Amino acid sequence: MGEDLIMNMKLFPLIRRYSISDYHGYNYRVGGLTSGYNQSLWPDLKKQYFIKRDFLFETKYEKALRPLNIELKNILLSSIEQRIVYLKESDNKLKQWINTELEDKRLWQDISKMSATEPNPIYQLITSKDVDAIISVVKKRLHKQRWRRRIKRILIIINKIVHFS
DSSP, X not given: OOHHHHHHHHHGGGOSOOOOOSOOOOOOOTTSTTSXXXXXXXXXXXXXXXXXXXXXXXXXXXXXXXXXXXXHHHHHHHHHHHHHHTSOOOHHHHHHHHHHHHTOHHHHHHHHHHTTTOSSTHHHHHHTTOHHHHHHHHHHHHHHTHHHHHHHHHHHHHHHHHHHO
């Protein structure tokens, strides 16, 4: 997952000239890879984080560190959402998983450094390992998106009916 991003990251610094085309190579769609629980999402993107981070320091392009850490935060929150929505994990099991993930000091070192200057309080919650507050943030996001998820579910069913008839 995300191998295209890694290839682009390594390719773009070598490109001297490019052009933009109207052609859409591929599009994300309802019913795709992240429309259900994806057990490899977090582990794959966590590995990818380290590949990207190492590359930023190798190429002395540290200004991309902040967007990389914003992405890491978003992937963590999406992974928690998936665990709530698709696995229907109990709060205790969810807390155990989050606590385990937050123990990885190397993974969160940059977010810890940037948490003091970021306006979004989620960075401080990650740094302080406030699992209850993180779950609360995710559940509020899920509540706001509930109609969107229901519509997506209906579209997935319609997509299956249309493609199998």
